[in-house]
Amino acid sequence: MGPQLRRPTHRSCELCGRVERWDDDVATWRVATEDGEKQVGKPFCIHEWDINGRFAPFKEPA
Numbered sequence: 001m002g003p004q005l006r007r008p009t010h011r012s013c014e015l016c017g018r019v020e021r022w023d024d025d026v027a028t029w030r031v032a033t034e035d036g037e038k039q040v041g042k043p044f045c046i047h048e049w050d051i052n053g054r055f056a057p058f059k060e061p062a
């Protein structure tokens, strides 16, 4: 078994609060909606993404 690519499915910006979810159907990030409001953050933010979970791009099996 080679290294597995583990793709994050959720990320949030530490600077503006934008939240995005990965959409497998279109293979792109989409703005998440929480409580009926799109979590778009600030339009000109450069976005400092905080990937939640244990995102390890090349994690070897233990």
Ligand SMILES: [Zn+2]
Binding pocket: 013, 014, 015, 016, 017, 018, 041, 042, 045, 046, 047, 048
């Ligand atoms: Zn941002």
